[in-house]
Amino acid sequence: MIAVELRKLFRRPRTWVTIALLNALPVLVAVLIALTDLAPRPGEGPAFLSAVLTNGTLYPLAALAIVLPLFLPIAVALIAGDAVAGEAQAGTLRYLLVRPAGRTRLLVAKLVSVFAFVLVTVLVVAGVGYLVGQLLFDVQPLGGTALSGTVLTSRELAGRTVLAIGYVTFSMLGVAAFALFFSTLTDSPLAAMLGALAVLIASSLLFTLDAASAIAPYLPTRYWLAFVDLFRDPVLWRDVVRGLGLQAVYVGVLLAAAWANFATKDITS
Amino acid sequence: MTGEPMITTQDLAKWYGQLRAVDGIDLDVRAGDVYGFLGANGSGKTTTVRMLLGLVLPTSGSVQLLGERMPRAARRVLPRVGALIEGPAHHGHLSGRANLTLLDAAGPGGSRRTRRTRVDTVLEQVGLSGVGRRPVKVYSLGMRQRLGLAGALLRRPELLVLDEPTNGLDPQGIHEIRDLLLELHRGGTTVFLSSHLLAEVEQLCTRVGVLDRGRLVLQDDLATLTAPTGATVVETPDPERVRAVLDGRVVSVDAVRAVVRGDPAEVNAVLVAAGVPVTGLALQRPTLEEVVLAAAGTSADRVDAPGERSRR
Numbered sequence: 001m002i003a004v005e006l007r008k009l010f011r012r013p014r015t016w017v018t019i020a021l022l023n024a025l026p027v028l029v030a031v032l033i034a035l036t037d038l039a040p041r042p043g044e045g046p047a048f049l050s051a052v053l054t055n056g057t058l059y060p061l062a063a064l065a066i067v068l069p070l071f072l073p074i075a076v077a078l079i080a081g082d083a084v085a086g087e088a089q090a091g092t093l094r095y096l097l098v099r100p101a102g103r104t105r106l107l108v109a110k111l112v113s114v115f116a117f118v119l120v121t122v123l124v125v126a127g128v129g130y131l132v133g134q135l136l137f138d139v140q141p142l143g144g145t146a147l148s149g150t151v152l153t154s155r156e157l158a159g160r161t162v163l164a165i166g167y168v169t170f171s172m173l174g175v176a177a178f179a180l181f182f183s184t185l186t187d188s189p190l191a192a193m194l195g196a197l198a199v200l201i202a203s204s205l206l207f208t209l210d211a212a213s214a215i216a217p218y219l220p221t222r223y224w225l226a227f228v229d230l231f232r233d234p235v236l237w238r239d240v241v242r243g244l245g246l247q248a249v250y251v252g253v254l255l256a257a258a259w260a261n262f263a264t265k266d267i268t269s
Numbered sequence: 270m271t272g273e274p275m276i277t278t279q280d281l282a283k284w285y286g287q288l289r290a291v292d293g294i295d296l297d298v299r300a301g302d303v304y305g306f307l308g309a310n311g312s313g314k315t316t317t318v319r320m321l322l323g324l325v326l327p328t329s330g331s332v333q334l335l336g337e338r339m340p341r342a343a344r345r346v347l348p349r350v351g352a353l354i355e356g357p358a359h360h361g362h363l364s365g366r367a368n369l370t371l372l373d374a375a376g377p378g379g380s381r382r383t384r385r386t387r388v389d390t391v392l393e394q395v396g397l398s399g400v401g402r403r404p405v406k407v408y409s410l411g412m413r414q415r416l417g418l419a420g421a422l423l424r425r426p427e428l429l430v431l432d433e434p435t436n437g438l439d440p441q442g443i444h445e446i447r448d449l450l451l452e453l454h455r456g457g458t459t460v461f462l463s464s465h466l467l468a469e470v471e472q473l474c475t476r477v478g479v480l481d482r483g484r485l486v487l488q489d490d491l492a493t494l495t496a497p498t499g500a501t502v503v504e505t506p507d508p509e510r511v512r513a514v515l516d517g518r519v520v521s522v523d524a525v526r527a528v529v530r531g532d533p534a535e536v537n538a539v540l541v542a543a544g545v546p547v548t549g550l551a552l553q554r555p556t557l558e559e560v561v562l563a564a565a566g567t568s569a570d571r572v573d574a575p576g577e578r579s580r581r
Binding site (some may be wrong): 001003004007010011012013090091092094095096097098099100101102264266267268 | 478
């Protein structure tokens with residue numbers, strides 16, 4: 001069943017178009033910076049972007065930071081929102097269930113394929129970022145500069161980049177869980193996707209509001225950018241750990257809700 | 270195997286708020302039946318079919334499919350059931366073959382090695398073997414319907430549950446599908462055919478259930494329902510003379526025929542002796558349409574103001 005869902009997802013042209021479009025922006029940014037030599041000053045613009053002119057090995061991280069606030073969540077919400085609602089809209093859900101695929105098994109298979117999409121997408125963004133960084137910018141063979149000014153060896157940098165990719169993937173699982181939950185509520189994939197995005201936009205907005213500071217630590221987007229802390233020396237683990245814990249709670253609760261709803265739902269699509 | 274219960278329901282009901290979509294029905298479909306499940310649009314046919322297959326959960330009552338309780342036994346029972354529910358549905362960007370392959374792989378039963386053969390077999394059965402790699406989105410409605418039927422046949426089911434299977438097919442297509450269903454039936458498949466097309470049911474089915482506004486108003490063998498009424502239809506150019514000769518036994522008269530109580534041989538003898546020209550004689554049988562109209566009320570699409578039509 002899981003293999004079937006993975007095949008469906010990755011044989012679908014739309015999946016790859018989404019990933020390709022997602023990579024267009026970081027590539028464009030890289031080309032512009034390389035042509036003009038005008039990187040944002042430190043502390044401005046997306047994280048790591050100010051440093052890429054001096055060290056192209058940081059570009060995978062800059063690419064992730066560029067797509068993280070909006071484009072990556074949109075892509076994840078698009079695919080996860082389509083997971084169940086898309087089958088319902090096409091009418092194929094009823095045939096899967098009388099096959100019988102089993103409601104819980106189907107949901108688990110959808111979950112795994114959505115998580116696979118998140119991982120593949122983040123890896124592709126990082127991979128394309130790596131290629132672009134190598135091609136367009138100076139590459140310092142001996143590692144790069146940590147945000148706090150000290151020098152990281154290239155092994156340290158590689159290790160921390162892998163951790164950052166893992167952290168971003170995990171943050172996106174929260175988006176996926178929201179969209180998947182909404183996807184079991186409605187027969188419209190568009191509604192599920194927009195629902196998830198509405199949650200994220202509301203969360204980002206509340207985060208900027210002083211009056212909402214009491215609930216700020218519980219907002220789903222609160223710790224998204226904490227992966228930057230992995231590049232401080234020494235690593236600032238506090239926000240990273242909190243971010244992981246918060247996402248784990250969201251993912252757990254939302255998936256339980258998705259399961260409870262889907263397992264007992266009347267399928268009328 | 271004939272006579273084993275294939276579908277039974279006890280007091281099956283589904284309420285949507287105050288609306289009783291299905292209102293306490295007791296279906297009884299036995300092995301070897303071709304069961305025609307008739308009802309107007311909106312009478313609750315599709316909701317019933319969905320409850321049989323475990324897609325919609327009943328408000329009350331119970332369903333047994335192939336003798337096992339649904340939806341609890343879905344995983345054991347459904348691989349032995351093929352279904353076409355409210356029209357076919359496929360992934361439009363994939364070919365028919367790829368759709369069937371994915372569907373086959375999505376559930377239990379059937380080995381991976383024989384999958385290709387199974388898909389080829391059902392495509393041939395429904396007349397789509399030459400369709401190639403074209404994506405389903407360019408299929409005609411009739412081709413999609415055939416592909417949906419192919420999906421239902423993948424598991425060589427003991428029971429076929431078909432909701433409007435000839436929808437969208439041209440007359441030749443309808444004929445082919447009817448032949449296919451009869452052939453499957455001869456091979457031992459029980460068929461549950463939900464339809465609003467009386468003619469289709471009359472031609473195919475051995476047993477009929479009629480649903481009217483959520484209630485099963487009729488369930489019997491077709492032969493019993495359309496059994497001779499004991500009257501004779503006399504075709505004659507002069508029906509008024511029939512009335513004169515057989516006064517008191519004439520049920521009705523129109524321009525070219527009279528309906529008379531009594532069996533044809535006896536009626537004929539009396540009329541010929543009296544010199545009444547008789548051009549045709551037949552046992553009177555009610556048509557299925559008459560039976561259904563007598564059992565069910567007005568169309569369920571019709572929405573009268575409260576009080577105009579009392580609830581049946």
